[in-house]
Amino acid sequence: MPDPTTHTEILIVGAGLTGLSIADALIRAGRNVLVIEGRDRIGGRIMTAEIADAAFDLGPAWFWPGQPRVAALAQQLRLEVFEQFSEGRLVFEGADRAVRRDLNMAPMAGSLRLAGGLSGLTTGLATRIGDDNIRTGHRLTAISSTNGKIAAEIDSSEQITITADQVILAAPPRLLEANFDFTPHLPAAARQEMRATPTWMAGHDKIIAVYPRAFCRDAGLNGDAMSHRGPMAEIHDASPNDGSCGALFGFVGVPAVQRRNKDQLLTAAKAQLASLFGPEALIPTDIILQDWAIEDLTATKDDEVPPTSHPAYRPIDSLANLWRGRLHIVSSETAATYGGFIEGALEAAEVKVAELLSQ
Numbered sequence: 517m518p519d520p521t522t523h524t525e526i527l528i529v530g531a532g533l534t535g536l537s538i539a540d541a542l543i544r545a546g547r548n549v550l551v552i553e554g555r556d557r558i559g560g561r562i563m564t565a566e567i568a569d570a571a572f573d574l575g576p577a578w579f580w581p582g583q584p585r586v587a588a589l590a591q592q593l594r595l596e597v598f599e600q601f602s603e604g605r606l607v608f609e610g611a612d613r614a615v616r617r618d619l620n621m622a623p624m625a626g627s628l629r630l631a632g633g634l635s636g637l638t639t640g641l642a643t644r645i646g647d648d649n650i651r652t653g654h655r656l657t658a659i660s661s662t663n664g665k666i667a668a669e670i671d672s673s674e675q676i677t678i679t680a681d682q683v684i685l686a687a688p689p690r691l692l693e694a695n696f697d698f699t700p701h702l703p704a705a706a707r708q709e710m711r712a713t714p715t716w717m718a719g720h721d722k723i724i725a726v727y728p729r730a731f732c733r734d735a736g737l738n739g740d741a742m743s744h745r746g747p748m749a750e751i752h753d754a755s756p757n758d759g760s761c762g763a764l765f766g767f768v769g770v771p772a773v774q775r776r777n778k779d780q781l782l783t784a785a786k787a788q789l790a791s792l793f794g795p796e797a798l799i800p801t802d803i804i805l806q807d808w809a810i811e812d813l814t815a816t817k818d819d820e821v822p823p824t825s826h827p828a829y830r831p832i833d834s835l836a837n838l839w840r841g842r843l844h845i846v847s848s849e850t851a852a853t854y855g856g857f858i859e860g861a862l863e864a865a866e867v868k869v870a871e872l873l874s875q
């Protein structure tokens with residue numbers, strides 16, 4: 517653990533894909549870097565649960581052809597890529613409870629997954645970065661700049677301060693704006709734009725039901741379902757590619773404020789799965805619910821109502837050259853092309869690293 521007087525050349529706050537990717541590149545370029553992470557785990561929105569030797573993504577699950585950086589990183593880390601299961605029919609449930617099982621559709625066909633889950637990306641990067649350079653359970657609570665040095669106040673098992681020449685806040689802009697004070701204050705335009713930038717998927721709730729086998733496929737169903745009734749609005753196959761078990765996952769369509777009773781929600785979700793996919797779906801061996809809207813290191817109150825479509829993310833001009841170029845704010849939401857996606861996290865990281873190494 518760093519002592520109360522620790523100094524580092526570059527402090528990176530946030531061990532999500534953006535922060536880890538920046539740290540990895542800077543360390544390879546010979547820079548002195550320390551990563552701190554508020555949670556007790558790395559990965560941020562990338563989170564994979566292990567159940568009975570199988571991996572299930574509770575945050576992102578997919579990337580897509582045409583996203584070069586994720587594909588390249590997966591290849592470097594020797595992670596196995598496989599296609600989302602898409603053979604068979606989709607189930608449609610109307611608001612009137614009527615169920616159709618005759619639709620030859622697979623909305624996620626062609627999307628790609630990683631065997632072992634997407635956390636293979638973040639654990640692979642963390643291994644390269646090394647334990648000595650990453651501190652989990654270290655939450656930034658305040659940040660200030662005096663005489664060309666930045667001081668970061670950290671809440672861990674004890675209160676510590678880390679000073680740095682440069683600080684990279686690798687977390688969603690909206691979250692950072694809401695969570696602590698910057699001294700001196702950020703310009704009003706920057707604060708306004710940070711608040712106005714939705715954190716992608718932060719208001720969502722994902723349920724994963726695990727079964728001994730992918731039984732839906734026996735009936736010619738691909739595991740996809742669309743529902744106007746709920747509680748899950750959109751369901752997809754989440755089975756591992758080795759066939760060791762079956763799984764379905766769904767995004768809950770109920771707004772964040774109305775889904776506080778977890779037990780009720782899980783009971784309703786199981787009943788819905790059974791009405792869509794048959795009685796075998798009523799008795800999963802495991803069922804997990806991950807509500808991102810209540811994670812205070814991901815979502816703010818403003819994220820409780822998610823955007824209805826993918827926002828047009830772009831670099832935020834008012835975040836350029838903060839504190840004479842010593843303070844940086846970067847996450848997938850600041851990427852120019854793939855903002856919001858894991859590809860965007862790598863894209864934003866790549867741009868920031870190029871900027872830092874050119875100084």
Ligand SMILES: Cc1cc2nc3c(=O)[nH]c(=O)nc-3n(C[C@H](O)[C@H](O)[C@H](O)COP(=O)(O)OP(=O)(O)OC[C@H]3O[C@@H](n4cnc5c(N)ncnc54)[C@H](O)[C@@H]3O)c2cc1C
Nearest residue numbers: 530532533534554560561576577578656717848856857858
């Ligand atoms: C349910 C869900 C489904 C998704 N599905 C997909 C998908 O299928 N495909 C896709 O491409 N993308 C998807 N996404 C989006 C994807 O997860 C993000 O684009 C990506 O993970 C963002 O990485 P990041 O490092 O920029 O941010 P984050 O992962 O949010 O990382 C920020 C890190 O900063 C830490 N942090 C924050 N504040 C502090 C503090 N004060 N002190 C210390 N640490 C702090 C956080 O704990 C976190 O670890 C999904 C997201 C969710 C939630």
